[in-house]
Amino acid sequence: MEKEIGFGVIGLGMGANRCEMVSRTSGAKLVAVCDINEERAKEIAARYRIDYYTDYHKMLSRDDIQVIYVMTPSGMHGEMTIEAAKRGKNVITTKPIEVTLEKADEMIRECKAQGVKLAVDFQSRYVRDNIRIYQAIQNKNFGKLILGEVRLKWYRSPEYYEGWHGTWKLDGGGSLINQTIHQIDLLRWFMGPVEKVFGQIGIFSHKIETEDLGMGLLNFKNGAFGTILGTTTYFEDTPPLIEIHGDKGGVKTEGNKIKFWKITGEERPLEEENFPHNVVEDMLQAIREDKEPWINGEEGRKSLEVVMGIYESSRKGRIVKLLN
Ligand SMILES: NC(=O)c1ccc[n+]([C@@H]2O[C@H](COP(=O)([O-])OP(=O)(O)OC[C@H]3O[C@@H](n4cnc5c(N)ncnc54)[C@H](O)[C@@H]3O)[C@@H](O)[C@H]2O)c1
Numbered sequence: 001m002e003k004e005i006g007f008g009v010i011g012l013g014m015g016a017n018r019c020e021m022v023s024r025t026s027g028a029k030l031v032a033v034c035d036i037n038e039e040r041a042k043e044i045a046a047r048y049r050i051d052y053y054t055d056y057h058k059m060l061s062r063d064d065i066q067v068i069y070v071m072t073p074s075g076m077h078g079e080m081t082i083e084a085a086k087r088g089k090n091v092i093t094t095k096p097i098e099v100t101l102e103k104a105d106e107m108i109r110e111c112k113a114q115g116v117k118l119a120v121d122f123q124s125r126y127v128r129d130n131i132r133i134y135q136a137i138q139n140k141n142f143g144k145l146i147l148g149e150v151r152l153k154w155y156r157s158p159e160y161y162e163g164w165h166g167t168w169k170l171d172g173g174g175s176l177i178n179q180t181i182h183q184i185d186l187l188r189w190f191m192g193p194v195e196k197v198f199g200q201i202g203i204f205s206h207k208i209e210t211e212d213l214g215m216g217l218l219n220f221k222n223g224a225f226g227t228i229l230g231t232t233t234y235f236e237d238t239p240p241l242i243e244i245h246g247d248k249g250g251v252k253t254e255g256n257k258i259k260f261w262k263i264t265g266e267e268r269p270l271e272e273e274n275f276p277h278n279v280v281e282d283m284l285q286a287i288r289e290d291k292e293p294w295i296n297g298e299e300g301r302k303s304l305e306v307v308m309g310i311y312e313s314s315r316k317g318r319i320v321k322l323l324n
Pocket of ligand 1: 010011012013014015034035036037040054056071072073074076094095096121123163178
């Protein structure tokens, strides 16, 4: 049996859930956790009978940790990733990779310079139905792509926005960069590079700096059009929707499940590829086989570029060209 790879998790809000994922993934071993909230760190450490820290720098000095999982507010991912890389640790960061493209680039550069791996956790990509859609598009089963749409309508309470959420510095934006980023990542993955965007963001029902409703109109490089809508002004959380169609067929998902699938003509069979089941497996495979994680830093940056394009377009009131 191969030696287990040690993980340390920083940030124990949703990070507590990721501790569970690490501990349940064969080949990974949860070694320590860190949170500036000592009570929280103590509680999670006791659950797994492991060590805890309130200063992540101290956790980085452990030799039995090979992977740091960054689960702190989004505007802290860069600093923590770079510090971890400098200590020779591989890094998984949750979404979004960071809140600016400059910081994301610094993370990617530093991890490369230190010879460590960087993975970004976009868990929807590991979902079977989404992989099926991706493969169908690669196989041209839907023909020439015409339109890709994503829509997320959720509720977030005023209390939710009392902390770091909805701030430019730590959230980097609002309903697009935080809640809708998974669907934006999927859209970009399915449809390919984006050439230009026109965006509009607004604040309707919360006292926040950033948007609680954002929209983008996209032109993909392949000629297809796209739309993005993400809001936390709705009355309840409804399943996020994705719809893609081309000139030979289309697909619709609700909450990552295929609800409609149509192909006119012959459907080319999908290939059974061995995709990892979650980002922890992705990182384990990358370390063992010394290859890039499937969703590496560059891949994780793509959705951020689309969101930043929408924000810039909204600010300037004109179409923005993307460089990807
Ligand atoms: N993949 C997903 O679906 C998903 C879901 C929720 C959140 N997230 C992401 O996870 C990150 C955290 O979000 P959250 O909802 O868990 O936030 P949260 O506020 O609930 O938790 C963040 C935790 O980080 C801790 N923290 C802050 N500064 C720290 C520091 N310097 N050192 C150590 N710990 C520190 C806080 O005390 C807190 O416990 C965000 O980037 C968010 O986008 C991803």
